[in-house]
Amino acid sequence: MQIHLDEKPAESVECDALVAITFEGKPNDRFKDSLSEVHASGEATGKMYEMTLVHRPVGFKAKRILLAGSGPVEKFTSAELRRVSAAALRHLKSKSVGNIAILLDGAFSGAEHVEAAVEGAVLGDFEPDRYKTDKKGKKPVEQFTVAVAKKSAGLDAALVRGRAIAEAQNLTRELVNEPANRLTPTSLAEAARQMAVAQGLECDVLDRDRMQQLGMGSLLGVAMGSAEPPALIVLRYKPAKDTSNGKAHLGLVGKGVTFDTGGISIKPADGMEKMKYDMAGGAAMIGTMRALAQLKPSIPVTAVIPAVENMPGSRAQRPGDIVTALSGKTIEVINTDAEGRLILADALTYARRLGCTHLVDAATLTGAVVVALGYVNVGLFSSDDPLAERLLKAARAAGEKMWRMPVDEEYKELLKSEFADLANVGGRPGGAITAALFLREFAEQTPWAHLDIAGTAWLEDTKPYMSKGPSGVGVRTFVNLAMGWAD
Numbered sequence: 001m002q003i004h005l006d007e008k009p010a011e012s013v014e015c016d017a018l019v020a021i022t023f024e025g026k027p028n029d030r031f032k033d034s035l036s037e038v039h040a041s042g043e044a045t046g047k048m049y050e051m052t053l054v055h056r057p058v059g060f061k062a063k064r065i066l067l068a069g070s071g072p073v074e075k076f077t078s079a080e081l082r083r084v085s086a087a088a089l090r091h092l093k094s095k096s097v098g099n100i101a102i103l104l105d106g107a108f109s110g111a112e113h114v115e116a117a118v119e120g121a122v123l124g125d126f127e128p129d130r131y132k133t134d135k136k137g138k139k140p141v142e143q144f145t146v147a148v149a150k151k152s153a154g155l156d157a158a159l160v161r162g163r164a165i166a167e168a169q170n171l172t173r174e175l176v177n178e179p180a181n182r183l184t185p186t187s188l189a190e191a192a193r194q195m196a197v198a199q200g201l202e203c204d205v206l207d208r209d210r211m212q213q214l215g216m217g218s219l220l221g222v223a224m225g226s227a228e229p230p231a232l233i234v235l236r237y238k239p240a241k242d243t244s245n246g247k248a249h250l251g252l253v254g255k256g257v258t259f260d261t262g263g264i265s266i267k268p269a270d271g272m273e274k275m276k277y278d279m280a281g282g283a284a285m286i287g288t289m290r291a292l293a294q295l296k297p298s299i300p301v302t303a304v305i306p307a308v309e310n311m312p313g314s315r316a317q318r319p320g321d322i323v324t325a326l327s328g329k330t331i332e333v334i335n336t337d338a339e340g341r342l343i344l345a346d347a348l349t350y351a352r353r354l355g356c357t358h359l360v361d362a363a364t365l366t367g368a369v370v371v372a373l374g375y376v377n378v379g380l381f382s383s384d385d386p387l388a389e390r391l392l393k394a395a396r397a398a399g400e401k402m403w404r405m406p407v408d409e410e411y412k413e414l415l416k417s418e419f420a421d422l423a424n425v426g427g428r429p430g431g432a433i434t435a436a437l438f439l440r441e442f443a444e445q446t447p448w449a450h451l452d453i454a455g456t457a458w459l460e461d462t463k464p465y466m467s468k469g470p471s472g473v474g475v476r477t478f479v480n481l482a483m484g485w486a487d
């Protein structure tokens, strides 16, 4: 899809369909005369995501105008614009309309709006249909134009930013959607390396031997049951001129379980096929690094992604096994299905050793977070208020919903083991919180935040603005976090 910015009055925009933001109870003045019949009919109410397509609008060069319902104007922010732009593109794409323009005017024609409209279009265009041999004859969208009355400073850059971020998020979605027979820890590392080479990032992949030398017993324990070898993926971005005075170095750690059977503590068969998305945290960090390579934040950013397959097998670790983590702490593996925290423990320690001063991890870590927050909010856990605030701010600007959860010391009781320093599970009560507290033991004194994306990394139903399947959640927030660090 080609994306352009065009400075033209609405009437002169040439395209197959011109998308017009339409607010609830407030017909757009610009179209009042030419579309008077539609307005008089009451068909276009402006309700969020309501789409009204008008052919051959009088006085316009566009072949069609799509009145895109955008809800009440008071509630309309770039988050709504991103979704309306995506929903309009999806609506038109379903009708094989190939050349689309969106009109941004008045209060909604700033850089943040251009960025949101472009992000929406690129994200809306994504379909998890890579392995469908029949794409149902739909024509791809060839052109997407953002039409503004007047080009102001920064709009071109906003378009480039919007495209970079959304394409990165779509890379994450593409990786998450890959089935586990096609995406192993080795091939995830290969995908990360390819991205790094193309984007000019450094990439190191630690193999099993190297991990053994270092003493990553917690990560290696999880990998034991699988014929697929583990990989620890490290991606590095360094600013050309480090303006942060060497103060901040952001570490992004993402869970990369390419398939989670549960191991010996095996999961029920029903729904197990979904566990290919257990590497969504790792994929979010790969996507984020792709965007950062292009947008160049002022601080260094290092991503660490432990990639393993959690399988039962004659060599698999057993409940009751005790492993020694890279940090030196011993862990009693009560449940082999709580594997995410085991691999992240060593990845967090490793990220600290690489010099990261702030750690943010993302993981499809617990079913308990889905019970707590459903499919709407990401669970945010942190004992560092400034970092949590930075993340919430970045998430708000990105239109990603996150809800801060408690991490009181009292919950730590539940992780006591009779035989080792820690147990890897704390029972059902507060399951998402004890998982977070387990991770905190390995972040130690480094400011740390954990995002449990088990409920939000996979959409169960198609939304007007997004296909069902992998959501790519986290990428936009992490990009904002790194880009806005100096502010």
Ligand code: BES
Pocket (backbone or CB within 6 Å): 260, 262, 278, 335, 337, 338, 339, 340, 364, 365, 366, 367, 368, 370, 425, 426, 427, 431, 454, 455
């Ligand atoms: N990958 C799962 C968590 C998960 C559940 C992700 C549902 C997406 C949807 C994780 O490894 C896991 O199995 N966690 C266990 C922990 C329990 C054994 C303490 C869980 O949540 O049941």
Ligand code: ZN
Pocket (backbone or CB within 6 Å): 260, 262, 336, 337, 338, 339, 340
């Ligand atoms: Zn598991």
Ligand code: ZN
Pocket (backbone or CB within 6 Å): 257, 260, 278, 337, 339, 340, 364, 365
């Ligand atoms: Zn898992």
